[in-house]
Amino acid sequence: MVDLRQGTFIRKLDQSGFLTEEDRETLRGLQLRTRDVDARQDLILEGDRPENVLVVLTGIACRYKISEGGRRQIMALLLPGDFCDLHVAILGHMDHCIGTLTPSVIAEMPRAIIDDLTANHIRITRALWWATLADEGISREWLVNMGRRPADQQTAHLFCELHRRLLTVGLAMPDGFEMPLRQVDLSDILGLSPVHVNRVLGELRAANLIALSRRKLVIPNLDRLQKFCGFNPNYLHLTPRIDR
Amino acid sequence: MVDLRQGTFIRKLDQSGFLTEEDRETLRGLQLRTRDVDARQDLILEGDRPENVLVVLTGIACRYKISEGGRRQIMALLLPGDFCDLHVAILGHMDHCIGTLTPSVIAEMPRAIIDDLTANHIRITRALWWATLADEGISREWLVNMGRRPADQQTAHLFCELHRRLLTVGLAMPDGFEMPLRQVDLSDILGLSPVHVNRVLGELRAANLIALSRRKLVIPNLDRLQKFCGFNPNYLHLTPRIDR
DNA sequence: CGCCTCTTTGAACATGGTCAAATAACGTGG
DNA sequence: CCACGTTATTTGACCATGTTCAAAGAGGCG
Numbered sequence: 001m002v003d004l005r006q007g008t009f010i011r012k013l014d015q016s017g018f019l020t021e022e023d024r025e026t027l028r029g030l031q032l033r034t035r036d037v038d039a040r041q042d043l044i045l046e047g048d049r050p051e052n053v054l055v056v057l058t059g060i061a062c063r064y065k066i067s068e069g070g071r072r073q074i075m076a077l078l079l080p081g082d083f084c085d086l087h088v089a090i091l092g093h094m095d096h097c098i099g100t101l102t103p104s105v106i107a108e109m110p111r112a113i114i115d116d117l118t119a120n121h122i123r124i125t126r127a128l129w130w131a132t133l134a135d136e137g138i139s140r141e142w143l144v145n146m147g148r149r150p151a152d153q154q155t156a157h158l159f160c161e162l163h164r165r166l167l168t169v170g171l172a173m174p175d176g177f178e179m180p181l182r183q184v185d186l187s188d189i190l191g192l193s194p195v196h197v198n199r200v201l202g203e204l205r206a207a208n209l210i211a212l213s214r215r216k217l218v219i220p221n222l223d224r225l226q227k228f229c230g231f232n233p234n235y236l237h238l239t240p241r242i243d244r
Numbered sequence: 245m246v247d248l249r250q251g252t253f254i255r256k257l258d259q260s261g262f263l264t265e266e267d268r269e270t271l272r273g274l275q276l277r278t279r280d281v282d283a284r285q286d287l288i289l290e291g292d293r294p295e296n297v298l299v300v301l302t303g304i305a306c307r308y309k310i311s312e313g314g315r316r317q318i319m320a321l322l323l324p325g326d327f328c329d330l331h332v333a334i335l336g337h338m339d340h341c342i343g344t345l346t347p348s349v350i351a352e353m354p355r356a357i358i359d360d361l362t363a364n365h366i367r368i369t370r371a372l373w374w375a376t377l378a379d380e381g382i383s384r385e386w387l388v389n390m391g392r393r394p395a396d397q398q399t400a401h402l403f404c405e406l407h408r409r410l411l412t413v414g415l416a417m418p419d420g421f422e423m424p425l426r427q428v429d430l431s432d433i434l435g436l437s438p439v440h441v442n443r444v445l446g447e448l449r450a451a452n453l454i455a456l457s458r459r460k461l462v463i464p465n466l467d468r469l470q471k472f473c474g475f476n477p478n479y480l481h482l483t484p485r486i487d488r
Numbered sequence: 489c490g491c492c493t494c495t496t497t498g499a500a501c502a503t504g505g506t507c508a509a510a511t512a513a514c515g516t517g518g
Numbered sequence: 519c520c521a522c523g524t525t526a527t528t529t530g531a532c533c534a535t536g537t538t539c540a541a542a543g544a545g546g547c548g
Contacts, residue, residue: 016334046478047478063384065384065385065388067388067392067393067474068393068397068473068474069392069393069474071392072392073387073388073391073392075384075387075388076384087377087380087381090260090370090373090374090377091374091377091378091381091481092481093478095381095384095385095478095479095481096384096479126334129334129373130334130335132376132377132380133331133334133335133376134335135380136331136376136379136380136383137331137335137339139380139383139384139387140307140309140319140320140339140340140383141309141339142387143317143319143383143386143387143390143435144309144311144317144319146387146390146391146435147317147390147432147434147435148311148313148315148316148317148435149311149312149313153312188391190391191387191390191391191392229312230311230312230313234290234291234337234339235339235340237335237336237339
């Protein structure tokens with residue numbers, strides 16, 4: 001079944017700047033099986049050696065681990081268009097779990113397709129590699145965020161990142177976006193306690209940096225929010241590439 | 245000049261399990277210029293578009309960023325054999341800085357060599373990709389470490405990781421290793437204050453989990469240390485690959 | 489309406505941070 | 519080899535940020 005929603009990941013790969021119209025055509029022609037998944041379901045567990053590569057088409061998923069202490073740490077957010085487990089093709093086994101945070105539609109890309117793409121489509125291969133490297137850039141920024149920013153700036157920074165990333169997949173407005181994550185999820189992303197996240201959200205609201213209610217996040221003044229947390233979107237590597 | 249020290253990165257890539265003797269021969273034949281660098285020197289700055297890819301031959305370097313607040317966060321340690329900036333070939337510009345932590349020897353791999361390798365040596369290409377993905381696994385574990393472990397376990401975990409990684413490049417003994425990082429460096433890795441790192445080190449010493457003096461770290465009981473911090477080396481992807 | 493989940497609030501506590509100063513280790517030149 | 523300046527580690531006292539536990543409200547949904 002050709003699914004129009006796969007436009008999301010084509011657009012994502014296209015951001016690498018490597019694809020030609022021919023490549024996009026190839027990607028559009030892929031026949032992928034899709035799967036509807038509820039919120040808070042595991043897609044892949046640590047140690048798995050999955051046969052298919054999963055791609056998020058709609059919804060939000062995440063990479064996470066459970067620490068010895070039984071606490072969840074989310075290490076990456078997977079938005080529409082993002083690949084869940086490309087690395088497994090190279091590394092062999094998963095070193096973390098992947099689960100949905102919201103109800104999602106997931107596409108399954110058979111290993112055979114990946115093998116074909118990486119063998120016969122050099123630019124698509126580069127785009128795939130680009131995607132994994134861009135992910136890495138984000139996790140580095142999260143380290144800075146957790147290590148060197150106080151909770152309020154850290155939270156604001158996450159919102160700036162989400163806003164920017166959702167914009168590129170057409171899921172945000174210039175001044176806000178649908179925010180389906182719960183406060184517990186935010187706390188597991190930020191490495192904070194849920195209670196503290198709640199208080200920080202209160203502060204950000206009080207400072208009129210955000211408005212958040214009924215799952216809508218409104219950013220009254222994006223520039224102010226970005227300045228507040230020192231957000232510099234460079235690490236997302238979203239700028240149009242004109243140099244190759 | 246063929247430099248024997250490039251054995252370090254060949255060994256590193258070999259851990260991917262993808263290389264054949266022919267590939268190793270190819271890598272051994274590379275003519276690389278090397279450079280001696282003092283401790284605490286920048287090799288690459290944020291925004292750079294370096295022409296050569298750098299490889300650490302001896303010493304320890306790191307990826308880092310300086311936050312708005314002027315505080316350094318180290319996001320990765322680069323040990324002998326590690327590539328500094330492979331991603332730049334794909335992403336276009338650096339989103340972080342790279343600098344040495346100790347006196348180091350750095351090899352410069354001209355872009356032309358990388359292009360040749362990735363065009364004509366499929367297994368070496370996969371090994372390179374493997375290396376970047378393994379790095380990513382480490383930064384994910386660091387997120388867990390910072391987000392969900394108290395400072396003492398976090399510090400212990402870093403030592404376990406360092407020990408294991410240094411073992412694979414022949415720079416550690418079964419019960420310890422040379423620890424050239426200062427406490428400030430540790431604090432910038434762990435996202436803690438230098439003072440607190442000092443106190444944590446004291447605790448770990450008091451609990452007889454480590455002995456640390458004159459730049460030698462001794463681990464009296466590795467198993468105990470690993471249990472203490474929940475260290476599971478899985479994420480390093482160092483296990484011998486027999487499945488392909 | 490009633491249940492369940494999520495958010496909000498309060499009070500006491502703990503972990504880690506800051507500032508400042510003392511001590512120890514290191515490297516260099518005499 | 520020692521003295522000195524420099525850099526790194528250690529210690530103390532006080533403070534701030536974030537955590538925990540518990541309970542009360544709000545919202546969403548059948």
